[in-house]
Amino acid sequence: MRPRALVTGGAGFLGSHLCDALLAEGYSVVAVDNLLTGRLSNIEHLRREGQFEFLQLDINRTFDCGEVNYVFHFASPASPVDYMVHGVDTLKVGSLGTMNALDIARKNNARFLFSSTSECYGDPLEHPQRETYWGNVNSIGPRSVYDEAKRFSEALTMAYHRYHGVDTRIVRIFNTYGPRMQLNDGRVIPNFMKQALRGEDLTVYGDGNQTRSFCYITDEVDGFLRLAGSDEHFPVNIGNPSEFTILDCAHRVLEITGSKSQVRFEKLPQDDPKQRRPDITKARTLLGWEPKIDLDAGLRMSLDYFREAVTAEAAIRA
Ligand SMILES: NC(=O)c1ccc[n+]([C@@H]2O[C@H](COP(=O)([O-])OP(=O)(O)OC[C@H]3O[C@@H](n4cnc5c(N)ncnc54)[C@H](O)[C@@H]3O)[C@@H](O)[C@H]2O)c1
Numbered sequence: 279m280r281p282r283a284l285v286t287g288g289a290g291f292l293g294s295h296l297c298d299a300l301l302a303e304g305y306s307v308v309a310v311d312n313l314l315t316g317r318l319s320n321i322e323h324l325r326r327e328g329q330f331e332f333l334q335l336d337i338n339r340t341f342d343c344g345e346v347n348y349v350f351h352f353a354s355p356a357s358p359v360d361y362m363v364h365g366v367d368t369l370k371v372g373s374l375g376t377m378n379a380l381d382i383a384r385k386n387n388a389r390f391l392f393s394s395t396s397e398c399y400g401d402p403l404e405h406p407q408r409e410t411y412w413g414n415v416n417s418i419g420p421r422s423v424y425d426e427a428k429r430f431s432e433a434l435t436m437a438y439h440r441y442h443g444v445d446t447r448i449v450r451i452f453n454t455y456g457p458r459m460q461l462n463d464g465r466v467i468p469n470f471m472k473q474a475l476r477g478e479d480l481t482v483y484g485d486g487n488q489t490r491s492f493c494y495i496t497d498e499v500d501g502f503l504r505l506a507g508s509d510e511h512f513p514v515n516i517g518n519p520s521e522f523t524i525l526d527c528a529h530r531v532l533e534i535t536g537s538k539s540q541v542r543f544e545k546l547p548q549d550d551p552k553q554r555r556p557d558i559t560k561a562r563t564l565l566g567w568e569p570k571i572d573l574d575a576g577l578r579m580s581l582d583y584f585r586e587a588v589t590a591e592a593a594i595r596a
């Protein structure tokens with residue numbers, strides 16, 4: 279029998295790539311999404327795939343998706359632009375939505391994997407971040423709608439494991455990029471790609487010396503599948519540990535796109551983390567996972583997608 283997997287947020291960036299990977303691994307997949315920040319175009323290529331089903335619904339209400347063996351819970355606005363606009367929805371999907379997804383796993387005796395985030399570490403005082411670090415999060419700041427929703431979801435996931443015996447996994451995802459990201463979601467790579475391809479200034483917030491690490495989508499999804507196949511119930515970081523300053527990243531985008539755009543500096547937003555880099559020792563030892571695609575290669579592999587997205591957007595505006 280083919281295993282059947284539920285992917286919440288299946289029309290989003292990560293969720294849609296995960297659907298592709300699960301189908302390739304021989305799963306049948308039911309994706310649910312309310313299209314708050316996701317797009318049908320992300321799963322358009324799966325419409326005629328016999329093992330794929332899409333249900334447009336809000337997971338903050340109880341729902342029925344039939345019997346499943348796995349639940350991959352990926353629904354939530356994820357980019358700062360999205361979760362600032364949809365603050366209350368973000369808290370709801372990270373509480374009610376997570377509870378509903380966990381209840382489905384419990385009812386079906388299914389394995390559950392929760393997509394957590396490096397934002398659980400907040401503006402970290404420990405660097406790089408290991409899974410044992412408890413974080414430095416402002417519970418009432420503008421980013422708290424996302425950070426605290428994710429921290430609550432982690433607590434709920436552990437509680438369903440401890441009290442209800444649900445077979446749970448938690449992945450702490452670090453910045454991931456690649457095709458299907460929204461052009462206007464405010465994250466570093468789509469922003470720089472869009473600006474470089476339009477010939478606009480690349481906006482760098484602060485002095486650009488804050489660091490980030492970027493993981494290419496296929497590496498990230500490989501980590502999800504390995505974690506799902508492991509026995510680990512505690513959080514595991516999945517991200518690329520190569521660290522770049524934002525300014526360095528801007529220059530790489532300029533080089534790869536061949537753009538003549540300039541860099542423009544703007545005020546740093548509140549609570550913007552200064553450093554972010556995963557310690558992936560646990561993923562390496564436990565899952566035999568590490569990223570294979572470096573930033574330059576990943577940017578080159580994403581270039582066609584961003585070029586098409588910029589052209590399509592320009593056509594709509596014209
Ligand atoms: N992309 C990253 O770098 C990153 C990093 C850390 C964590 N994550 C986590 O991974 C998950 C997916 O992120 P993404 O980048 O693909 O974001 P995304 O916005 O592209 O996808 C999220 C999807 O969830 C859907 N959704 C939101 N609320 C919903 C609801 N109530 N009911 C049904 N569907 C709902 C959206 O419509 C969207 O399709 C999120 O949980 C996010 O927190 C992503």
